[in-house]
Amino acid sequence: MGAVVALSDLVDARQVWRGRAQPIPAGDQPTGLGALDAVLPTAGWPDASVSEILMPLDGVGELRLVLPTLARLTRGQRPVVVIAPPYVPSAMGWRQQGLRMGQVHFVRAPETDVLWAAEQCLRSGACSAVLLWPRRADDRALRRLQVAAADGQALGFVFRDRQHLGNSSPAPLRLELVARPVPAIWVRKCRGGNPPAQPVPFPATVH
Template identity: 70%
Template sequence: PTLARLTRSRRNVVIVSPPYAPCVAGWQQQGVDMRQVDIVEAPEKDVLWATEQCLRSGSCAAVLAWPRQADDRALRRLQVAAATGQALAFVFRDRSHLSNASPAALRLELEALPQPQLWVRKCRGGAVPTRPVPLARLAG
C-alpha cells in the first residue's frame, strides 16, 4: 500500500538489483503506478553505492534493494542517506543475516512455510511481539 500511495502521488520509487524481474501486472494489481518505478541493475559490488545515491538524491520517495553483503556500517550509511533524502529505504536480506546487528528501525522476517507469517524482529520504540503475525493466503 505504501508504494501504491507514493506512486499514485507521482513520486518515484527505485528498485536496485532485484533477484527477479518484478511482476508488473502484480504490482499494478496492488495499485502501484509502474510509470513511477525505475529498476537499476547494478553489479553486486555497486548495489550499496547505487542504493545510497538514490536515497541521498532527494528525487526518490522509496528505494528497495537486495544487497548480498551489507554490514551494520553499510546499513547505517543507507539509513543516513534515507534521512538526508527524506526517502524510505527497504533492504531485503537473506535469513542468514538475522543474527547480525542492524541500525534499522524495523526488522521483519517473512516465513512461507508451514504457513505464511510475519515475525517482527525489531521495532524501535515498542515491544517486539513474541508471536508471529499470520498472513492471509492470496487467492490465486
C-alpha cells in the same frame, strides 16, 4: 568504600532524576496490513528510515508485503526505485496491485554497486522509496543507508537472507518472513517498542 544505597531510596529522596521515555508518534506510512500496523510503534513503516526484511529465500512474499505501500507512493510526485532485483517483477501484476508503473524505475547494477546506488537514491530527495537486495552488507553499510534515508526523507526496503538475523543492524525495523508451518511475519526489532511475542499472520492478499 562508600555505603551502598538502594537506587529506589535515592529516587524516593529525589536525589536521582528519573526520565520518561517519550512515545514514538504514529507516522503516515501504513504497511497495508492492519495486523502488522497494530503491533508497530509507528503504526506502520518508520518514516524516512530503512526497514530490513529477512526471509528464508527470495520469492516468499517479500514484494507482496510492500506493494500496498508502493502503490500509495506511486500516486505521489516522487518515484519508487528498484535496484537489481533477483528476478524480473511482473509489471502487469504490479499494475493490478495499483502501482503506477510510470513512477517505478528499475536500476541495473552489479552487486558491487548496489549499496552505492541505493545510498545515492535515498539521499537524493528525489525518491519516495528504494528497494534493494544486497548479498553482502555489514553494519556500517546499513548505517550509511539509514543516514541517507533520513537525509532524503525516503523509505528504504532492504531484503536479505535470514542468515543475517543474528547480526546487529541499525535498521529501526527488522521483519522476518516465514513460510512454514504457515506464512507469518515476525517483528524482530522495532524502534520505540518491544517486538511482540507472537508472529503476525501473513494472508495471501494484503489490503
